[in-house]
Every structure is written in C-alpha cells, then in structure tokens.
Amino acid sequence: MKRITIAIDGYSSCGKSTMAKDLAREIGYVYVDSGAMYRAVTLYALEHGLIAPDGTIDEERLRAAMPDIVISFQFNPERGRPDTYLNGVCVEDRIRTLEVSNRVSPIATLGVVREEMVRQQQRMGQEGGIIMDGRDIGTTVFPQAELKIFVTASAEVRAQRRYDELTAKGEACNMEDILRNVEERDYIDTHRDISPLRQADDALVLDNSHMTIPEQKQWLLREFERVVNGGKSGMSGDSKISGLSGTLK
Ligand code: CDP
Numbered sequence: 001m002k003r004i005t006i007a008i009d010g011y012s013s014c015g016k017s018t019m020a021k022d023l024a025r026e027i028g029y030v031y032v033d034s035g036a037m038y039r040a041v042t043l044y045a046l047e048h049g050l051i052a053p054d055g056t057i058d059e060e061r062l063r064a065a066m067p068d069i070v071i072s073f074q075f076n077p078e079r080g081r082p083d084t085y086l087n088g089v090c091v092e093d094r095i096r097t098l099e100v101s102n103r104v105s106p107i108a109t110l111g112v113v114r115e116e117m118v119r120q121q122q123r124m125g126q127e128g129g130i131i132m133d134g135r136d137i138g139t140t141v142f143p144q145a146e147l148k149i150f151v152t153a154s155a156e157v158r159a160q161r162r163y164d165e166l167t168a169k170g171e172a173c174n175m176e177d178i179l180r181n182v183e184e185r186d187y188i189d190t191h192r193d194i195s196p197l198r199q200a201d202d203a204l205v206l207d208n209s210h211m212t213i214p215e216q217k218q219w220l221l222r223e224f225e226r227v228v229n230g231g232k233s234g235m236s237g238d239s240k241i242s243g244l245s246g247t248l249k
Contacts, residue, residue, distance in 0.1 A: 001228060003029070003129030007138035009197065010151030012185045013158040015208055015216065016133040019151075021081040022217050023224060024131045032073065032124055034134035034141070036084040037117050038108040039095035040071045044086060051103055063112045071120065098166070098173055101181050105188035108135075114194050136195035138203050147227045148203035149220070157209045158182050 006029070008016045017033050024031035045051050048065065050058045073082035076092075083092040094100070107113055114136075121132060121141045132141065138148035159179040166173045189197040199205060204223060208216050 003127070004146040004228060005125055005128055005142045005144070006131040006147045006149075006224065007142050007145040007200075007203075008131065008133040008149045008151060009135055009138050009200070009203070010133075010149075010206075011153070011155075011158065011197070012182050012189070013162040014151045014153045015161065015213070016151050017081075018213060019216050019220050020131045020133040022213075023220050025080060026217075026221065027224065028129075030124070030130045031082060032121065032130060032132040033082070033084070034117065034121055034132055034137060035104075036073075036092075036095060037071050037120070038113070039100050039104050040084055040086045040091055041069055041113055041117070042100050042104040042107045043091055043095050044069050045107060046100070046103060051107075055103070055106065057106060057110070059110060059112070062107075062110070066112060066116050069116075093169075096166075096169075097171065098177065098181065101185070105185045109188065109192040109194065111194055118195075135189050135197040138200035139198060140195040143200070147223060148200050149206055149223070150199040150203040151206045151208060153207060153209040155179060155182050155186065 006020075006023070008020050010016050017035075020033075021031045023029070044065070045057065045062055048061075050062050050065070052058070068087070070087050072085045074085060075081070076083045083090050084095060085091065118136075118141055121137075124130065125132065125142055134141070138145055138150070156179065159175060159182045162178050162182065163173060163175050166178070206216070206219065211219075
C-alpha cells in the first residue's frame, strides 16, 4: 500500500500531537513534531544567552550558531512517542516549559531558523510514510501531502488542556499566564511574514473543542483510510465534518 504524507496544522495546544502520534503508532508511520524543533532552537538560544531578558534576539549570533544546532528524534517506547534531542542530548522535558513557550514564536518568525528547519523536515519526509504536525506543514513543508488536516479549538479549551498537562507534570503554572501565552502565540503565528499559520486550501478542518481523544482518533483514522483507499482529499472541511458526527463542528 502506498505510504502517504499526512500534514496536521493548527493553533497551539489543540491536541495535534496527541492525534498525530496515536495515528502514527496505529498505522506504522513516522511521527515528527515540528514544533519540538522550533522549541529546541529556542532552548539553545536561551541557554547560550542569545535572548535578552526583554526578549530581544541576537539574530547575528543565532545565524552563526545554526550549523551547530542539530535536532533529532528517538522513539521512546515508554511514552509511545519520539523524544527530542538537541546535539545528542534529550531535551524533551526542557523544551516544554512555559519559559520556552514564551520565547518560541518570535524565534519561529526568523527566516534563518525556518529555512533550516523546513530543510530538515523535508529530508525526514522524503520517503513518505510520515505524519508531521505544526503550523506550515500543509502549506510550506509538504504542499503535496495527500492528507491535510487543520485543527482548531477555542483558546479557553486549549489553555485548559495545556494547564492540565503542565500540572500533571508537576510544573507550577496558572491559567491566566497560559491563556495569555496561547493567545500571544496564535497572534504571532498567524501574523508573521514567512509561512504564517493558515489553513491550506485543500485541508480538512477539525474543530475538536468538544471531542474526546478517542473520537478524534477515530475521525482521523477514517480520513486516512478514505485517502489511501483512493478517496478524494481536499473536500471542504466544514461540510465534510458536519456529516460525520453530532460532536463535530
Ligand atoms: O504544542 P504547541 O501546539 O503549543 O506548540 P508547538 O507545536 O510545540 O509549537 C511551538 C511554536 O513553534 C509555535 O507556537 C510556533 O510559533 C512554532 N512553530 C512554527 O512556527 N512552525 C511549525 N511548523 C511548528 C511550530
């Protein structure tokens, strides 16, 4: 069976990575979390003093450092998903802090960072059989992807999910800070000059505000099967989804 490319884009904290990694496991595809790559670059910049306390980025030094930033993934069977490595060191936990979340979107606006990340992502997807999630996967990284999904949910629902995730890990946080971060990143991600977050014309839209994880998983699996069985991708997301279930938008 043909191994296709699946692009999942959408707003921050809307559960893209959960659905992507679950489907990858189910169908034996590689899962790549492209946001983790931008987070790893941000961690590098923070740890090397390339971001001033007021948020100013030393772009010249970051440009010079890019060849020294090597990002890779290794599947972690305990978590059932890949861990992110920065220069050979596992940084999975350190890239998920609110400190990194607060700095990542400005880093991700920089052309020098995006060019290098997109190059690495395209190399990872050369053979097909890949599910990648992010902001520009269906528009810039894999515009030829056979299945494109654009995920969205209300900012409040997304902030609550992120809050639950961080508190479960024992990280002290409060809802207000998280909601502000989610809204700020949405704004920066949709307004930047290079590859802003937007729905690809041929993407299916999924509003998962009121969906459970199993419902979402089932929906995605069905769309995957439809595409590999020769169904057409690129139908209007809203009309397609409303026909499937009362819980979907
Ligand atoms: O997990 P969450 O949805 O909160 O974010 P993420 O996927 O880890 O991505 C972190 C940040 O990286 C985003 O807010 C974007 O600013 C940036 N990003 C991007 O610009 N392009 C991508 N393909 C993926 C992430």
